[in-house]
Amino acid sequence: AQPDEADAPTWPAETAESYRRAGYWAGRTFGAQLRDLAAAHADRTAVVDADRRMTYAELDRAVDALAAGLRGLGLQRGDTVVLQLPNGADFVVTWFALQRLGVVPVHALPGHRAAEITHLAALSGAVAHIVPDVHARFDYRELAATVRAQVPGVRHVVVAGEPGGRDGAVALGDLPEPGTGPIEDAPSSSDVALLLLSGGTTGVPKLIPRTHDDYAYNALAAARICGLDADSVYLAVLPVAFNFTMSCPGLLGVLAVGGTAVLSGSPDPSTTFPLIERERVTITALNPPLTPVWIEEARRTSHDLSSLQVVQIGSARLADEIAPLVEPALGATLQQVFGMAEGLLNLTLLDDPDELKYTTQGRPISPADEIRVVDTDGHDVPPGEAGELLTRGPYTLRGYYRAPEHNARSFTADGFYRTGDVVRQLPTGHLNVVGRVKDQINRGGEKIAATEVEGHLLAHPGIAAAAVVGTPDERFGERSVAFLVCRDEPVGKVAVARHLRALGVAQYKHPDQVELVDALPLTPVGKIDKNALRERLVSA
Ligand code: J2J
Known part of the structure; x- marks a missing residue:
């Protein structure tokens, strides 16, 4: 079912009505919008990637075919899936096919790994994980198998490419066809259409509901x-x-x-x-x-x-x-x-x-x-x-x-x-x-929630206390620095990276710099004094 008000708070009814009346909200779902576009621009080029070009008419037909296949898997309106495809025509076809069914994609990034994806899948109640086979020399089928083993709700792994013979993995191009009758439970334009990832300031990433x-x-x-x-x-x-x-x-x-x-x-x-x-x-x-x-x-x-x-x-x-x-x-x-x-x-x-x-x-x-x-x-x-x-x-x-x-x-x-x-x-x-004023590092546009990384660092048996802050950086604008208090053996940058990789934490969240300290400075109310840590780096 569609997420309700408790899951995804929405605008007060009068406010929503005023947005509709002013014409900001057009009352069309993305699935319906693509149908209109295909009628208006049938032979114009809609999508191009390294090895494919599709007109609007071709895109519309491909979306229908894939939507039918995804229905055949049992996906339906209100279900959520973790969508983790890189830039390419497959992303576009899959995204609109999900929209046509009213299935809500969680917009994972290609750089996310098991720590992020298991959390996103569990939080959203995802029933499927959609991945490429191999991209940028990383095998997403292995990641998907790990996630599926840890999050029982994830029933399907859908692979854009070679499924690789893994249990429960099926190719995007090879889904069952249940016939292409009308979708009985079509989405409404006020439904949640997608869940975006927040840059985050908390221990675990948050999801942002966006409506059609x-x-x-x-x-x-x-x-x-x-x-x-x-x-x-x-x-x-x-x-x-x-x-x-x-x-x-x-x-x-x-x-x-x-x-x-x-x-x-x-x-x-x-x-x-x-x-x-x-x-x-x-x-x-x-x-x-x-x-x-x-x-x-x-x-x-x-x-x-x-x-x-x-x-x-x-x-x-x-x-x-x-x-x-x-x-x-x-x-x-x-x-x-x-x-x-x-x-x-x-x-x-x-x-x-x-x-x-x-x-x-x-x-x-x-x-x-x-x-x-x-x-x-x-x-x-x-x-x-x-x-x-x-x-x-x-x-x-x-x-x-x-x-x-x-x-x-x-x-x-x-x-x-x-x-x-x-x-x-x-x-x-x-x-x-x-x-x-948020506890976040903006590393050249990639957002890192300090608390999230600190949580992962504290899972290391040799780390007693951890604080992550940003500091000015020539290339990234800001880089991340982890201050660590270690129990006995020092845990340096390489050991930290190994630990975070083993936990499945995305690479961009790995600290660029590690500073070992005897204790973390505290504010008068006993919180970690991150301003003092940042000042240490700048004056060093
Ligand atoms: C300073 N800080 C900025 C800017 C974002 C378009 C562009 C970017 C995002 C994005 C986005 C900044 N100067 N020009 O969603 O639609 C920082 C702010 C902001 C946070 C949001 C879009 N542009 N930022 O970056 O959700 O701190 O979105 O609150 O990833 O990025 O991050 P994010």
Whole structure:
């Protein structure tokens, strides 16, 4: 069944009605939207990857066929599955097939391993895990077997590629066909369509419920601001499961206007530049660590990037010194993007003056986005001063999935989400991200919840106490540092990495640096003093 209000808190009825009346929520599910698109743009190219191209009509038919196969496995409306596919046409076909059935994908990332996936599968009650066979030299069938053994609810492993003869694993291209009659229990546009991963501040990752109505609006509003139309070609460079790449405007935004989505298997210029040249890509999205790599490579090589009109950069703060270098090197307008899987999306406008494009992180995309900037007591700060950003609106969550206690802390009584970001708002409405009050490390756009990693570190028998903090880093903006108090033998960086790998913790969460200390500094109230630890690193 669909998650109910206790599982996934939603907007008050009057608020929802006002979003519908204002036309933000269109009342179409993603499955139905693709049907409309296939009628309007049948022979136009919808999806391209390294070895496939599909028109809208072909995509629509492939989605129907796969939906039938997934129904044959027993999947139905309200079920959840862990979707862990890399960038490629299979992701797109599978995602829309799930949408047509009303089956809710959990957007796992290719980098996640057993620790993350077992948690996501158990929390969401997933009945299936959908994986590639081998990707980036990692065998996902082994990961899936581990997860299935640990989470009994996961009945099916569906493999895009070779299933490899494992018990219970079935190929995406080889599902039973139950006949293709109409789906009796079709989803509604107010249903939860997908569960995104939160960057996290707690011991275990949280899930973000997004409805068809709110997520489709997010994608379309972003597409309009980026000036997308049926001639636009979007290149997915970062993982497509990431909210930025998926819908800001991303895959869903470019498809919503009849354009083409090109999915790159790698973010490296040696893969992406030839794709830009061949497919005449008009818009793409990068994170800050990739930006200097692309700039360098564009200066060094002679690929024809002239089709590029917009390069979006977001997920972590773009350095003010780098921002002015983007347009001359890549020949495209820079757009800064400050978004979050929880909802609120800020974009600079393509015709903003350079000052705003180069130094701000954009402004909210919807006239219905409500913004507050507050001090530590929750009072609004004077205009232009820094404070924590609170927000609510037509595509910002009202509560995490199955997390009532966490929700009580993460939202105000009147439904504003506490972002944990410290911002300043300019008179133009643009936001400047100046800091953070959440216990999270932003490693070049990849979010690391300190408490989560500390929990894993404490599972090591030789570690008595652990604190993870971020420190400025040339390449990533921030890197993660673990301060450890060891019992007898010192546990160094290599031993830490071995331990975390054995637990199945994604590589990006492994500390970049390990510092062994005799004791952790405490605040007057007895909490670990992370500010003192950060200061030690900076003054060292
Ligand atoms: C500083 N911090 C930023 C920016 C995100 C588009 C783009 C990014 C994300 C994303 C996203 C930042 N400058 N330009 O979902 O749709 C930090 C903030 C924010 C957190 C959200 C999208 N852009 N951030 O990064 O859910 O701290 O989403 O709250 O992964 O990233 O992280 P996440």
